[in-house]
Amino acid sequence: MKKNNEKRNLISLEVFGLLLGLIWIAPFYLMIVNAFKTKRDIFTGVLGFPKEWTIGNYIEAFIELEFLKSLFNSILITGLSVAVIIIFSSMAGYALARNKSKLSAVMFFVFVAAMLIPFQSVMIPLVALFGQANMLNAGGLIFMYLGFGCSLSIFLYHGAMTGVSKSMDEAAIIDGANRFQLFWRIIFPLLKPISVTVGILNVIWIWNDYLLPSLVLSEANATIPLKMFFFFGQYTKQWHLALAGLTIAIIPVIIGYFFAQKQIIAGVSEGAVK
Incomplete structure (x- = not known):
């Protein structure tokens, strides 16, 4: 009797998992299948x-998106933004975790509180300020991403530092290392799991972001999400081209994941074990 109940539970879980898998894969099916249809065929039947x-x-x-150019812009902006966020956030998280003064606690509280501020509330004054400083370009966009992304990243690095013993700092200093060498040669390698997590979170956000680049970047520096918008006009929507463009746009992400999957899985696994 017990074995029969276990078997029924296992079958129920398998059926439930299969249904979830079908729900998850349904948007990809619709995107890929309809990308091979003409505009008339899409409106005739979406599912077939x-x-x-x-x-x-x-x-x-591919031609309308200027895909190679927009792909280069996306990779450049995303890569530099994530690198800058990881570098500065890790150093800030380390400094705030090791410094136990009241000022350090207040600064950490300010960074955490900044996560609650929605971008839309500061969007207009921010763009106006950067416009006056002639920074409405890719460099200004990366600087903005640093400001908006560092709060969560510093919070994560600060939490990860609680698992790193302060005796490592003392031992390194006794051996003659300065603060810069101590952090980059000893502390930062130990933070690899959280660096992978911070990198994944920010890559997903920055790669898919549309609103902030649309306010800052010119058409010459447009990223893939910005280019995708050109398929949706005021009076017509080119769904056949948009779906084909979306299919092309996810290919670099899939290729990047296959090349980096070992590092991603290892980093996430190490973080889970810790």
Whole structure:
């Protein structure tokens, strides 16, 4: 009797998992299948297969997106922004965790409280201020990402520092290391799991961000999300090209994941064990 109940529970879990998998994969199915249809076929039937499979949508979308140029802009802005966030946030988290003064506690509270401030509340004055400073460009955008991304990142690094013994600092200083060498050669390598977490969170956010780049970047420096908007006009929506463009846009992300999956899984696993 007990074995039968366990078997029924296992079958129920498998069916539930299968349903969840189908729900998760449904948007990808709709995107990929409809990307091979003409505009008329999409409005005729969304769920079915194309009457005639065509790759013309991909070719046109690739050209309209200026894909290689917009891909380079996305990679450049995302890569530099995440690198800057990790560098400055890790140093700030280390300094705030090791310094036990009241000022340090107040600064940490300010960083944590900043996570509650929505971007929309400071959007207009921020853009106006950067416009007066002639910083409405890729460099200014990276600086903005540092400001908006460092609060959560510092909070995570500060928490991770509680698991790093202060005796390591003392031993390194006795051996003749200065603060810079101590952090980058000893402390920062120990923070690899949380650095992977911070990197993943910020890459997802920055790579897919539309609002902030739309306020700052010119058309020449447009990222992939900005270019995708051009398929949706005031009076018409080119769904066949938009879906083809979305399919092309996720390919670099998938390729990047396959190359970095060992580091991502190792970093997340180490963080979970700690």
